[in-house]
Amino acid sequence: MEAGILQIFQSFWSRFGLWEPLWAIVEPVWPLIWALLRIIVILVPLLLGVAYLTWLERKVIGYIQVRIGPNRVGPLGLLQPIADGLKLFFKEVLVPGGANKALFFTAPVLAIAPALAAWAVVPFFDGGVLADVNAGLFYVLAMTSMGIYGIIIAGWASNSKYPFLGAMRASAQMVSYEIAMGLALVTVLMVSNSLNFSDIVRAQGRGWFAEHGAGFLSWNWIPLLPMFVVYFISGVAETNRAPFDVVEGESEIIAGHMVEYSGMAFAMFFLAEYSNMILVATLTSILFLGGWLSPVSFLPDGFHWLALKVFFFLLIYLWIRATFPRYRYDQIMRLGWKVFVPLTLVWIVVVGTCMVIFN
Amino acid sequence: MDFKTALFYIFSAILVIAALRVITARNPVHAVLFLVLAFFNASGIWFLLQAEFLAIALIVVYVGAVMVLFLFVIMMLDINLERLRQGFWNNLWLGGPIAVLMAVEMAAVLSTRSFGLEAMPAPTPATGSNAKALGAAIYTDYVYPFELASIVLLVALIAAVVLNLRQRRDHKQQHPARQIAVKRKDSVRIVSMPAEKE
Numbered sequence: 001m002e003a004g005i006l007q008i009f010q011s012f013w014s015r016f017g018l019w020e021p022l023w024a025i026v027e028p029v030w031p032l033i034w035a036l037l038r039i040i041v042i043l044v045p046l047l048l049g050v051a052y053l054t055w056l057e058r059k060v061i062g063y064i065q066v067r068i069g070p071n072r073v074g075p076l077g078l079l080q081p082i083a084d085g086l087k088l089f090f091k092e093v094l095v096p097g098g099a100n101k102a103l104f105f106t107a108p109v110l111a112i113a114p115a116l117a118a119w120a121v122v123p124f125f126d127g128g129v130l131a132d133v134n135a136g137l138f139y140v141l142a143m144t145s146m147g148i149y150g151i152i153i154a155g156w157a158s159n160s161k162y163p164f165l166g167a168m169r170a171s172a173q174m175v176s177y178e179i180a181m182g183l184a185l186v187t188v189l190m191v192s193n194s195l196n197f198s199d200i201v202r203a204q205g206r207g208w209f210a211e212h213g214a215g216f217l218s219w220n221w222i223p224l225l226p227m228f229v230v231y232f233i234s235g236v237a238e239t240n241r242a243p244f245d246v247v248e249g250e251s252e253i254i255a256g257h258m259v260e261y262s263g264m265a266f267a268m269f270f271l272a273e274y275s276n277m278i279l280v281a282t283l284t285s286i287l288f289l290g291g292w293l294s295p296v297s298f299l300p301d302g303f304h305w306l307a308l309k310v311f312f313f314l315l316i317y318l319w320i321r322a323t324f325p326r327y328r329y330d331q332i333m334r335l336g337w338k339v340f341v342p343l344t345l346v347w348i349v350v351v352g353t354c355m356v357i358f359n
Numbered sequence: 360m361d362f363k364t365a366l367f368y369i370f371s372a373i374l375v376i377a378a379l380r381v382i383t384a385r386n387p388v389h390a391v392l393f394l395v396l397a398f399f400n401a402s403g404i405w406f407l408l409q410a411e412f413l414a415i416a417l418i419v420v421y422v423g424a425v426m427v428l429f430l431f432v433i434m435m436l437d438i439n440l441e442r443l444r445q446g447f448w449n450n451l452w453l454g455g456p457i458a459v460l461m462a463v464e465m466a467a468v469l470s471t472r473s474f475g476l477e478a479m480p481a482p483t484p485a486t487g488s489n490a491k492a493l494g495a496a497i498y499t500d501y502v503y504p505f506e507l508a509s510i511v512l513l514v515a516l517i518a519a520v521v522l523n524l525r526q527r528r529d530h531k532q533q534h535p536a537r538q539i540a541v542k543r544k545d546s547v548r549i550v551s552m553p554a555e556k557e
Contacts, residue, residue, distance in 0.1 A: 103388075103392075133411070134411065134488050134489060134490070135411050135412055135415055135488075135489065135490060138412065138415045138416070138419065138490070139415055141415075141419055141423075142415045142418040142419045142422075142423060145418075145419055145422070145423025145424065146418070146422060146423060148423075148427055149395070149427075149430075152427065152430055152431070152434070153392070156388060156430075156434050164434075167434070168431070168434075168435075171427050171428070171430070171431045172431070174427075175424055175427055175428065178423065178424065182419075194488070195488070195490055330533075331535075334535065
């Protein structure tokens, strides 16, 4: 692919006879440019996806509640996210009095940077990954665990009561659910014998059912069904989405850590939250539903399957939000520590025992 | 100087500056954030040593969990900076010699032959998975020290819980199982009565 793109550039610039001098300048930094190009190819669709996820959310929840949702800006309200983005872009960013200015502006960056950096190791199709690192699973865990700093620092630097309460709630909640999430991932890496995402997907393409045409029965979701559920619910809790959205709970603390933010600073938190949602949906599809693999052998594998699975999980996100009331805080803690953590620990032993017996 | 060496110096410089700022920063929250930065750069140096698993573990454990709890506690403290700095000169006669002693000890350990370039040559380039090699070493050669360390942690964990567990009998407790088991007829009684007429 790299060679093909280089050839296109070459044939284009050769028409003006500029290829030779240009290449002499570009060649030493070409690996950097190539990496940047690939990052752009991942990030631009991702941010567009985030924009249209907000549209989808409003539409889907609208229909669930027998409303129409946004329908004023453009056909079907399709230009609504663009309008929202423009509005946020032109709004003034206010700084509350007594706020710690440097940290106040660092917080949104700390929220969005890990949310985008985690995408570096996510494979979209066979070989379609920015950095095919060995410890990919672990890397994603590290990146998602850092997103919390954005929230905590935002809450503290705002020098205001509601953001501070939001930050307190966030730090306790996210640390708790990270444990359940990490332990659920341990079972995945046990059965696939690798920390590399591409290898995890390929491991799901093998097995008795995959050889007999029904690949979807070979995916991880059947042997690891409880972990599949635990992982997705923990993912919902990690992204602070309903019914675990006590961090921003409108009726109690207005918008939690985001109360004092306006304009683009607020938009950054918003982008981080939605791109984290897409990340959790993608990871669930990759780890438990075979990523880019086709469910049946007579259809070709490819990116479209991953997109379909991600879309499915995003719809579940929205469905959950429209359906369930918010958890009470002590119930969240109880679910995380007394239900999920013991369940994952037991399942690790079960999976280990099965692996010893059947090998 | 190749790219890796340059990276090493960048990481090390930021690491040293951040570590210094941890002890010189006036605001404790800033100090914690500088400590996070220091961990980050230490992790970067470990990446350069091709210890990718340990480097990410440093971030997951220390940056992702331990420092979050640190921040959680420190943010809630109402710290009077003036009072804190008053004690500095009073305690210097004790703290100063201890600091010097520690520095001398570290220098003594690091300057021995067991820490030279001969004793610790550059690591051979890693082949295969880092995690696998580490797991094999921990669960075969070092299984007893590893289990012992985990038992120490477990004891500390239980001790922390026990120290904070105050059994108060004089307040009501919630029993989620009983809450869930509540049926309509437990709390609502439907009474049929004829309409009252004046």
